[in-house]
Amino acid sequence: MTKFSFSLATSLLAIVFLASCNPKQQPENTDKNEIDTLSFILQGDSISAIMQRVLLSNVMQATKAGGPVYAVAFCNERAMPLTDSLSQKYNCQIQRISDKYRNPANKPSKNEEDVLVRMGSSNSGEPVLITGNGKVVYYKPISIAMPACLNCHGNAEKDIATKTLEVIMQKYPNDLAIGYKEGDFRGLWKITFPKE
Numbered sequence: 001m002t003k004f005s006f007s008l009a010t011s012l013l014a015i016v017f018l019a020s021c022n023p024k025q026q027p028e029n030t031d032k033n034e035i036d037t038l039s040f041i042l043q044g045d046s047i048s049a050i051m052q053r054v055l056l057s058n059v060m061q062a063t064k065a066g067g068p069v070y071a072v073a074f075c076n077e078r079a080m081p082l083t084d085s086l087s088q089k090y091n092c093q094i095q096r097i098s099d100k101y102r103n104p105a106n107k108p109s110k111n112e113e114d115v116l117v118r119m120g121s122s123n124s125g126e127p128v129l130i131t132g133n134g135k136v137v138y139y140k141p142i143s144i145a146m147p148a149c150l151n152c153h154g155n156a157e158k159d160i161a162t163k164t165l166e167v168i169m170q171k172y173p174n175d176l177a178i179g180y181k182e183g184d185f186r187g188l189w190k191i192t193f194p195k196e
């Protein structure tokens with residue numbers, strides 16, 4: 001290696017190291033030397049953005065094709081398989097969790113209830129990485145980012161059409177995911193990566 005490329009490599013390393021020391025991206029409970037924080041944050045950011053686009057475009061298309069009643073039935077059948085197929089594609093496990101979950105499969109674990117409270121009350125929009133048991137878990141807040149979300153997650157009397165509410169209650173008899181306003185914290189993206 002020439003002297004030039006050696007010093008270039010050193011300064012690139014320094015940049016990566018400095019970037020991963022950015023306090024906003026500080027992992028919790030981690031041995032900082034063991035994982036490349038920045039790389040997991042970037043992967044988590046891009047996978048959650050892709051997943052969000054896929055789900056959103058599907059729900060919009062279904063609404064256009066058959067209205068919100070059809071779109072609820074569509075989400076009921078398709079949200080999980082779509083998530084699983086992207087998980088396979090990116091070699092990770094993609095989930096959505098919420099304290100007020102609609103699908104019981106999106107119920108948080110005991111430990112995650114704390115993560116939800118902390119990330120929900122700070123509502124900074126920033127991701128958090130937690131490592132342990134040979135895994136790296138990326139969490140990122142999901143918010144009620146647009147009025148369209150209220151058609152199925154808003155106020156039961158004001159925002160959700162009677163027919164839509166009926167099909168929600170039928171598919172999810174224990175639904176907790178209503179009563180939101182625009183801008184509210186809705187839950188978290190959870191993306192689990194193997195450490196290597």
Ligand code: HEC
Pocket residue numbers: 056059063068071072073075076077079080096097098100101102103104106142143144145146148149150151152153177186187188
């Ligand atoms: C057409 C109705 C509809 C619209 C519009 C809609 N959702 Fe949902 N949402 C659902 C259904 C149905 C589920 C449960 C999917 C499943 O069974 O996996 C769900 C689940 C979720 C979950 C997973 C956690 C849980 O409660 O199970 C999140 C997070 C979520 N929605 C956020 C949003 C956001 C943010 C928007 C607006 C961008 C939105 N939704 C728009 C119907 C809708």
